[in-house]
Amino acid sequence: MEWLSRNLPYLLAGISVGGQYALIAIGYTMVYGILRLINFAHGDIFMVAGLMMVYLSASLPIYVSIPLVIVLTVLIGFTVERVAYKPLRSAPRMSVMISAIGVSxxxxxxxxxxxxxxxxxxPAIPWISDQITVFGASTKRVTVITPFLTIILVVLLVALIKNTKIGMAMRAASKDFETSQLMGIKINSVISMTFIIGSFLAAIGSxxxxxxxxxVTPTIGTMPGLKAFVAAVFGGIGSIPGAVIGAFIxxxxxxxxxxxxxxxSIDISNFKDAFAFLLLIIILFFKPTGLFGEKQTDKV
Amino acid sequence: MKKKVISALMTAALAVSMTASIVAADTVTIGVYEPASGDNGAGGKQETLGMQYAYSQQPTVEIGGVEYDVNLDIVDNESNNDKAVSAASKLVSDGSSIILGSYGSGVSIAGSQTFADGGVPAVGVTCTNPQVTLGNTHYFRICFLDPFQGTVLANFASQNFEAKKAYILTKQGDDYSAGLGHYFDQAFQALGGETKAETFPEGNSDFTSYITAAKNFEADVIMAPTSTEAAALIIEQAAAQGVEVPLLAGDTWDSNVILNAAKDKNVQIFVTTFYQEGGNAEFDQGMKDFINSDDTNLANNGGDDTVAAVTAMGYDAYYVALAALQAAGSTDPAAVNEALWTLTYDGVCGHVEFDENGDAKRDTAFVKSANTETGAWDFVTEQTISE
Structure with missing residues (x-):
C-alpha cells in the first residue's frame, strides 16, 4: 500500500499522458496511411484548439465553448488540407511535406x-478538472478519465473503419491510392474525412x-506532437492500434x-525524453516498420 | 515606365534615409535587449515597461551640453540563446551607445560576445547569474547575484521553516535556473540540510512526476527557480497533488503570472526579489497610471496593474543609462563603458554602484509571499546573508 501510493502517481501520469499522445498520434498515423504524408502541422492544430478554448471560454459558457472548439478545430484541419495539401496532390511528396512545415x-x-x-x-472545466484521490494519491479527475476515453474513442474509430462505407474507402485508399480512384472512390472526400477525424481527436486530446x-503557449504543440509522431512510428506508422499502443508505451x-x-543516487531525470527516443531506436533496429507496421514488399 | 517609377522610388528612399541620418546626429540610441516571447516573455515585457515609463518621463538627455533625443530601440531576443545573437547584432548595428538587458541570464551570456565585438557596453537589469559579468569589461548589472540569492533562500528556508530536506527542480540548459538551483543546493547543504535535485527538459509541460518525487522525498521545501511559464504549471500541479510544503523561488517568480496561477489554490509560495511594491509610493502610482493609460501596456503587464520588481528594475536601468551617458559626455560607446565603472545612482530599488566585476553592490533581498485569497504579494521580511 505504501509502495502503491508512492508510485501510483507516476503510473497514472504515464497512462494519462500516453492517452493524450495516442489521440494526437492517430491523426499522424491516419494521414500517413492514406497520403504517405507526415502532417507536421498536426501538433499545432492541437495547440490552436487549446488557444481557442482559452479565448472562447472567456466570453461563452463552458458547455457552449467545448463543442464550438471541437467544431472549429475540425474546420481548421479540413481547411488546412484543402488549402495547403490538395493543390499539391500530384506534386512530389517532398513538396507536400514542406507545405506542412509551412503550415506549422x-x-x-x-x-x-x-x-x-x-x-x-x-480554463478549469467543471468536473473533469476537479481534484480527486486514488489510493491515497491526489490528482485531477482528467488523469483517470483520459485512458478510458481514449480507448472508447479508438474502439469507435476502428469500428467506423471496419464497418462503414467511408471506412472501407479509407482502407482501400491506404492500400492503393491510384487504383481506388479508378474504382470510383471519391478520393478527396476520403482524405477530407481523414483530416476531420484526426482534428477531432486532436481537439479532444487538447x-x-x-x-x-x-x-497554452504558441510552441506547446511541438513536444506532444513530436512524441505522438514517435509513438506513431513506434507502433508502425499507418496502423491505428499500433499508434495507440506506442503512445501508451x-x-x-x-x-x-x-x-x-x-x-x-545520481540524477537521471534529464534522460526523461531521451529514453523514449532511445526505445524508438531499439525497436526500429529490430522491427524497421515498427511494432505493427506492414511489411514493405517491393514489386518488380 | 515601370523602371522609371522604381528608380524614382529608390531615389526617394535614399533621400529619406540620408535625411534620417542627418536628424540622427541629435539622437542617442539606447538598445533594449529583452525577451517579448518565449519562456521569459512575460517578465521581459514587464521589465521593458519600466524602461518605457522612464522614457515617457525623460525622453531627452543632455550630453556634453547638447540636448539629445533618446531613441529606445527595443528588440525581442525570444528567450532563446540561439536567436538572441541576431537580436544583439541588430542593436549593435543600429548604433546603440549602451544596451539594457536582458531579463534572463542565458540570453545575456549568449549576446555578450556580440556586444563585446561591437564595443558597446551593456547593463544587465535582472540577469543574476555570475557568468554574465565575469571575465569581461563591458557587461554590468544593477541587480544582485545568484550565489547571494541562493544563500538568502537557503537561510530563509532553514530559519523560517526549520527545513531539513529540500527538493530542487531546475530547467535543463537554462543558465539562470541551473545556477540558482546549484547555489541554493550548496548553501542549504552547508547549513546541514539534505537535498535532491532534478531537472526538466525544454518544452516540458507534465510536472506530475516531479512533484510526486518531491513528495516521496518528504521535502520540507520545494525550490523551483524556473521561468514563469513552467512556474504556473508547477503551481497547478502542486495544488492538484495537495502539496503542503512551501514553494521557494527567485526573482523570476515575482510576477503576476504566479499570483494568477496561485489564486484560490491551497499552496504556499515565497520568492526573493529586488523591489517591494509600496517601497516608493510616487513611483508605484506613476507606474500604475502608465500601465492603465494604454491597453497594450496593460496586456504587457499581464492584465492588471501590479508593479513587478523587474519593472522597477527596468525603470532604474533606464536612468542608469542616462546617467552613464551624461557622465561620459559623449555618445561614444567606449566612453560610456568607461564612465560606468565610477557611476553611482540612487534609484527606486536602492543604491547602484559597480564593483570590479561590474556587479552592483547589493546586500539585501526582499522576501514576499503570494496571498492566494487576494491575489497580491505580502511582504515577509528583508533577508541578508549575515544573520
Missing amino acids: YLLQNLALYITGGLAQQY LLFFSNYTG IGICENLVMMANQYV
Whole structure:
C-alpha cells in the first residue's frame, strides 16, 4: 500500500499522458496511411484548439465553448488540407511535406501574434478538472478519465473503419491510392474525412492535455506532437492500434524513468525524453516498420 | 515606365534615409535587449515597461551640453540563446551607445560576445547569474547575484521553516535556473540540510512526476527557480497533488503570472526579489497610471496593474543609462563603458554602484509571499546573508 501510493502517481501520469499522445498520434498515423504524408502541422492544430478554448471560454459558457472548439478545430484541419495539401496532390511528396512545415510555422506565428508570446491560462472545466484521490494519491479527475476515453474513442474509430462505407474507402485508399480512384472512390472526400477525424481527436486530446497542464503557449504543440509522431512510428506508422499502443508505451516509459530516479543516487531525470527516443531506436533496429507496421514488399 | 517609377522610388528612399541620418546626429540610441516571447516573455515585457515609463518621463538627455533625443530601440531576443545573437547584432548595428538587458541570464551570456565585438557596453537589469559579468569589461548589472540569492533562500528556508530536506527542480540548459538551483543546493547543504535535485527538459509541460518525487522525498521545501511559464504549471500541479510544503523561488517568480496561477489554490509560495511594491509610493502610482493609460501596456503587464520588481528594475536601468551617458559626455560607446565603472545612482530599488566585476553592490533581498485569497504579494521580511 505504501509502495502503491508512492508510485501510483507516476503510473497514472504515464497512462494519462500516453492517452493524450495516442489521440494526437492517430491523426499522424491516419494521414500517413492514406497520403504517405507526415502532417507536421498536426501538433499545432492541437495547440490552436487549446488557444481557442482559452479565448472562447472567456466570453461563452463552458458547455457552449467545448463543442464550438471541437467544431472549429475540425474546420481548421479540413481547411488546412484543402488549402495547403490538395493543390499539391500530384506534386512530389517532398513538396507536400514542406507545405506542412509551412503550415506549422504559420499557425505558430499566428498564435505568437495573437497571444503576444505569453502563456495563456487554460480554463478549469467543471468536473473533469476537479481534484480527486486514488489510493491515497491526489490528482485531477482528467488523469483517470483520459485512458478510458481514449480507448472508447479508438474502439469507435476502428469500428467506423471496419464497418462503414467511408471506412472501407479509407482502407482501400491506404492500400492503393491510384487504383481506388479508378474504382470510383471519391478520393478527396476520403482524405477530407481523414483530416476531420484526426482534428477531432486532436481537439479532444487538447481538452484533456490542457486541463491537466494548464499553460497554452504558441510552441506547446511541438513536444506532444513530436512524441505522438514517435509513438506513431513506434507502433508502425499507418496502423491505428499500433499508434495507440506506442503512445501508451512512450507515456509510461517517460514516467518510469522518473520513478526510477527516486531509487538511484545520481540524477537521471534529464534522460526523461531521451529514453523514449532511445526505445524508438531499439525497436526500429529490430522491427524497421515498427511494432505493427506492414511489411514493405517491393514489386518488380 | 515601370523602371522609371522604381528608380524614382529608390531615389526617394535614399533621400529619406540620408535625411534620417542627418536628424540622427541629435539622437542617442539606447538598445533594449529583452525577451517579448518565449519562456521569459512575460517578465521581459514587464521589465521593458519600466524602461518605457522612464522614457515617457525623460525622453531627452543632455550630453556634453547638447540636448539629445533618446531613441529606445527595443528588440525581442525570444528567450532563446540561439536567436538572441541576431537580436544583439541588430542593436549593435543600429548604433546603440549602451544596451539594457536582458531579463534572463542565458540570453545575456549568449549576446555578450556580440556586444563585446561591437564595443558597446551593456547593463544587465535582472540577469543574476555570475557568468554574465565575469571575465569581461563591458557587461554590468544593477541587480544582485545568484550565489547571494541562493544563500538568502537557503537561510530563509532553514530559519523560517526549520527545513531539513529540500527538493530542487531546475530547467535543463537554462543558465539562470541551473545556477540558482546549484547555489541554493550548496548553501542549504552547508547549513546541514539534505537535498535532491532534478531537472526538466525544454518544452516540458507534465510536472506530475516531479512533484510526486518531491513528495516521496518528504521535502520540507520545494525550490523551483524556473521561468514563469513552467512556474504556473508547477503551481497547478502542486495544488492538484495537495502539496503542503512551501514553494521557494527567485526573482523570476515575482510576477503576476504566479499570483494568477496561485489564486484560490491551497499552496504556499515565497520568492526573493529586488523591489517591494509600496517601497516608493510616487513611483508605484506613476507606474500604475502608465500601465492603465494604454491597453497594450496593460496586456504587457499581464492584465492588471501590479508593479513587478523587474519593472522597477527596468525603470532604474533606464536612468542608469542616462546617467552613464551624461557622465561620459559623449555618445561614444567606449566612453560610456568607461564612465560606468565610477557611476553611482540612487534609484527606486536602492543604491547602484559597480564593483570590479561590474556587479552592483547589493546586500539585501526582499522576501514576499503570494496571498492566494487576494491575489497580491505580502511582504515577509528583508533577508541578508549575515544573520
